[in-house]
Structures are given as C-alpha cells and as structure tokens.
Amino acid sequence: MAGFELEAVDKIYGDGHHALRGISMSIADGEFVVLVGPSGCGKSTLLRVLAGLESVSGGEVRMDGQLINDWSPQRRNIAMVFQNYALYPHLSVRRNLEFPLRMRSTPRAERARQVARVAGMLALGPLLDKRPGQLSGGERQRVAMGRAMIREPTAFLMDEPLSNLDAKLRLQVRVEISALQRRLNTTTVYVTHDQVEALTLGDRVGVLRDGALQQFDTPMAIYESPANAFVAGFLGNPGMNLLPARVRGRSGAELVLRVGRQLWSLPGRGLAGLEADAALMAGVRPEALSVRDGPAPQTLGLGLKVVAVEALGHERLVYAELADPEDEQRRRALQACGAGAQLALRLPPGRPVAPGSLIDVGIPPASVHLFTATGEAIPAPGRAPAAPARQAHAGH
Secondary structure (H helix, E strand, O other), rough: OOOOOEEEEEEOOOOEEEEEEEEEEEEEEEEEEEEEEEEOHHHHHHHHHHHHOOOOOEEEEEEEEEEEOOOHHHHHOOEEEOOOOOOOOOOOHHHHHHHHHOOOOHHHHHEEEEEHHHHHHHHOHOOOOOOOOOOOOOHHHHHHHHHOOOOOEEEEEEEEEOOOHHHHHHHHHHHHHHHHHHHOOOOOEEEOHHHHHHHHHHOEEEEEEEOOEEEEOOHHHHHOOOHHHHHHHHOOOOOEEEEEEEEEEEEEEEEEEEEEEEEEEOOOOOOOOOOOHHHHHHHHOHHHHHEEOOOOOOOEEEEEEEEEEEOOOOOOOEEEEEOOOOHHHHHHHHHHHHOOOEEOOOOOOOOOOOOOEEEEEEEOOHHHHEOOOOOOEOOOOOOOOOOOOOOOOOOO
C-alpha cells in the first residue's frame, strides 16, 4: 500500500513539449483518485511518472515519504492496467494471471493458490483455460485486472481501462472496479476522459488542462464550486452553460448584470470589488434552467431559440442559443474557456419543445456562478469557495 506526494513536478520532452507544469498533489494511502481532462492535457504522462515509466524534468515524486524520482518501475511495485488490456494472446487466462509470479520465480503451489484467490474474486474460474481471443471485452478487462492484482502491488494505475467497452458493459465494469478497489483498499490512480467515470468513481478528482492541475477536490465539491470557467464547462455532461455578462451596478445588496438583453439581479452579491461595466461570465448548470409559461418573480429570465432536442426517456436534453445573442462578445468569452457555443437544458420528458421554437427560461438566482473575464471563479456568499489544488485527504 502506498500514498504519493508530488511537489512542483514538470515534464518537458526533448522536442520542447511541456507535458506537465508544476503539478503538486497529495494522494493518500488507499485513496481512489481520478485524473480527467481533454486529450493531450498530461493525465497519461502523470500516470507514467508515478509508475516510473517517465522521468521528471523538475520537482519531486515521493511514495510513503521516500523520494522515488530515480526508482525503477520494478522497485516501485506499481501495477498498471491499460485500455488495450495488454494480455498475451497465445497464453490461457491461467497463464496470463500467473505471468507476473513466474517472473518472480514464485513456486508452483503458491502460484496456484494466488490464481485461485484472484479468479474467485473476479469470477474468472470458468475462464481459466480459455485464451483472450475467446473472451468478451469485459472478461478480458477482468483478466487484466486480475493480472495486476495478483502481484499484490503497492498501487494500481489505470489508463482509460474502459474506453474499448460498449456503454452497457462500461457501466457494469465501472461498478466492479469501484467495489473491488474499496474491498482491496489499494491506492488507485485512474485516468479517463469520461465525465461519468470521473464523477462516480473517485474519492477525489484532479482536472488537468495543458499540463497544469486546475482543481483537485471531491467530485461534488468540483461540480458545485468549480475553480474556474474551464472546470465548470468541462466537468458535467453537459457541462455548465457559460454566458457573457456585464456589471451594470448595484441595487441595495444586489449585483445587477446585463446578460443578452436581460438585466439580472443577484441578491447578496454586491459589487464585491467589481467595477461598473466589467466583463464577466455567468455560469448555470443545465438542470437549473426551466421553461416558464408566465411571470415567475423568483427567477431570472432568458430568451432562447431551440436548436435541437434529444429525448432520453427519463428526460429531454434541449440545446438552444440566445434569441438575441451578442455574437462577437459571446464568441470571445466562449473561446476563453473552451465551452460550446450552445446552451443545454435538462427538461422532464413531458415538456414539449420543438427545434426552432422560442422559449422563455427561468433561472433561480442562487444557481448562478460568476467568473471573471479571464475565467477565475468569483465565490458567492454561502457557497464554499473552490479548494486549492493541494488539500488534505477527506477519506472514503
């Protein structure tokens, strides 16, 4: 078992590519940490640094308090599970499971005992004499997990292990991985680009962008208090809606914003050091928007034009755009944070809306997040500010 401590870790390749930029984070013994971010953000590189497959260009990597920058992968005793399973196609499941033990010259009787233990844990008993080509994708993934487990490693590192599975099987194996990790209580670092995996699997989630750690916190804390507009727009499926806004002043204790052609009053915000006419971004989660049929004094208004509707059975995902968009301002604001050009709403299945229709949307003022023009979150009264990238482990 192992905990990790990374301090200002950099990775610069020979061609000048800066893959990791000052990564500092603590991973506690037994913790399940998920690393998420867009392609090329450095999450797989960070995993390889932990495994010892990549050297660091700067900073320190510690395991259980010991500096391991120069330790070989073998000395670290860390097991990796890859998206392509990396099984030996000519060997049976039994021989695939045994392989790490054979490399250690483990006696035959002990190998048999360990294979029986792992096969029983992962329901692989009926498959032991089959070869990988005879197995389903989910069965191959379980064999890959078993081969990692049989070494009794200090930690598991998983690089998008479910990306080759179909949606239904991905859900099943995700649940199995979560239950198995909690039963084994082995430190696990899991890389994914999947929003659902990030929010459901990890004790904590690290969001990366361009090699830098944007936020490291519990899934719910990141969802409810994103550190910046990039995290807000990236985490969640769909992500947070982001709208360009301008400060229009103060009315008592209310901050008044102009959003499109609407004036929004946000109780309890005040100016909070913001200058009149300052450019901001207003963020609202899809589930916070609802279609209004008439006056609703407790909500903020927004006029939208429906672009597309996805019927998902239990809900409808509606994609829309501002009915009177400030095109250039919105385009610049969206480019700054990497968000999509459309807004998303989650509506109940019985709510009929059609593409091309105009809808009046209501938004509870308390659900609005504010960000500076450069994307930093502006904390609201009563809403916990985003935690810094380094924080104490909250436990399971």
